[in-house]
Each structure stands twice: as C-alpha cells, then as structure tokens.
Amino acid sequence: xxxxxxxxxxxxxxxxxxxxxxxxxxxxxxxxxxxxxxxxxxxxxxxxxxxxxxxxxxxxxxxxxxxxxxxxxxxxxxxxxxxxxxxxxxxxxxxxxxxxxxxxxxxxxxx
Amino acid sequence: xxxxxxxxxxxxxxxxxxxxxxxxxxxxxxxxxxxxxxxxxxxxxxxxxxxxxxxxxxxxxxxxxxxxxxxxxxxxxxxxxxxxxxxxxxxxxxxxxxxxxxxxxxxxxxx
Numbered sequence: 001x002x003x004x005x006x007x008x009x010x011x012x013x014x015x016x017x018x019x020x021x022x023x024x025x026x027x028x029x030x031x032x033x034x035x036x037x038x039x040x041x042x043x044x045x046x047x048x049x050x051x052x053x054x055x056x057x058x059x060x061x062x063x064x065x066x067x068x069x070x071x072x073x074x075x076x077x078x079x080x081x082x083x084x085x086x087x088x089x090x091x092x093x094x095x096x097x098x099x100x101x102x103x104x105x106x107x108x109x110x111x
Numbered sequence: 112x113x114x115x116x117x118x119x120x121x122x123x124x125x126x127x128x129x130x131x132x133x134x135x136x137x138x139x140x141x142x143x144x145x146x147x148x149x150x151x152x153x154x155x156x157x158x159x160x161x162x163x164x165x166x167x168x169x170x171x172x173x174x175x176x177x178x179x180x181x182x183x184x185x186x187x188x189x190x191x192x193x194x195x196x197x198x199x200x201x202x203x204x205x206x207x208x209x210x211x212x213x214x215x216x217x218x219x220x221x222x
C-alpha cells in the first residue's frame with residue numbers, strides 16, 4: 001500500500017520567508033510525528049499528534065515553528081521567518097501502535 | 112530520561128565480512144526496540160524490531176536480539192554486501208511521545 005508521502009521533496013527559501021511542509025500519513029494511522037535531521041544534531045523530535053488529542057509540541061525549537069493536522073490525516077509544518085539554522089531534512093512519520101513509518105523527507109535550505 | 116548509545120562510525124568492511132553494530136539503551140519501563148536504515152538521499156526505513164526481552168528481530172539477513180540484562184540490541188549480519196552501505200539507527204519507544212534515536216552508524220562496504 002501507499003506509504004507516508006511528503007512534499008515538496010526540496011525547498012530553497014530566503015532567510016525571513018515562511019515555508020509550509022506537507023505530510024500525508026499512511027491511511028488509518030492515528031499517530032503522526034515530525035522530526036528534524038540536521039548535520040551534527042542527529043534526529044530531533046519536533047511534534048506529535050495522536051488522534052483527536054492535543055498535540056505534544058514539546059520538541060518545537062521556537063515559536064516560529066507550528067504544525068496542524070486536519071481531519072486526523074494530512075499535517076502541515078509551518079516555519080515562519082526562516083533562519084539559516086532551520087536548514088535540515090524534515091521527516092514525517094506515522095504509526096498505528098508502536099512502529100513508525102517514515103516518509104522520504106523534505107530538504108529545506110535557507111539562504 | 113531515555114537514551115540510546117551507538118558505536119561511532121564509520122564502520123568500513125569488505126564484502127562478505129561479518130557485521131556488528133553495538134547499541135545500548137537506558138529507559139524506564141519496557142521499551143520496544145528498533146533498527147532503522149537510511150540509504151543515501153532517502154528517508155528512514157524500518158529494518159527490524161523487537162518488543163520484549165529475548166525477542167529476536169530479523170530482516171534481509173540482519174538480526175538483533177533484545178537483551179534486557181545488558182540493555183542491548185546489537186545489530187548483526189553474517190555477510191555484508193556493497194548494497195548494505197547506509198546509515199543505521201538504533202531507536203527505542205516507551206509508548207510515550209516519540210522515538211528516541213541513537214546518533215547513527217555509517218556503514219561502508221567495499222567490494
């Protein structure tokens with residue numbers, strides 16, 4: 001079946017601009033996660049959605065980052081006023097119970 | 112808190128050599144343990160998992176056994192191929208929030 005998809009695959013933006021990254025989870029998966037992978041920082045948890053519960057935002061690095069999940073399915077991660085340190089690969093994952101399945105990621109480059 | 116420690120890379124092996132990548136963990140409760148693999152330019156793929164002590168996960172010739180007494184989940188393969196060259200991540204999940212990842216180990220297999 002279809003896996004987790006993310007768009008765009010690559011995004012180049014200028015410092016100070018806002019960006020939106022999209023994630024389509026596996027159908028029926030109730031949990032959705034965003035992670036960030038950057039050189040020297042490894043894999044960093046950002047935010048977690050579980051069903052209709054309030055999201056766990058404890059991993060978001062600043063208030064410039066936000067995310068929403070509409071209808072329990074598609075999620076959008078928004079970064080406002082991007083900075084060069086936001087350059088990274090943003091990974092989305094979904095799960096039903098314990099196993100998380102990852103999308104291919106969005107590579108964000110902030111010039 | 113939870114943590115995962117992996118051996119430093121890169122690990123460089125000749126084709127058909129035996130592979131071990133060490134992974135130890137610290138966690139409260141009884142975590143599920145995972146190995147993910149990331150091929151160049153791609154997202155993370157689940158390689159194998161184990162959900163309780165003494166379970167052995169296996170896939171594509173790779174194996175790892177959940178050792179509660181030594182809090183370890185070492186990855187092994189009897190005969191590596193050039194196509195196994197990738198970064199391998201050990202991870203744990205306690206049922207709360209996100210996966211906790213190790214820092215990753217790069218494997219390079221030479222023909």
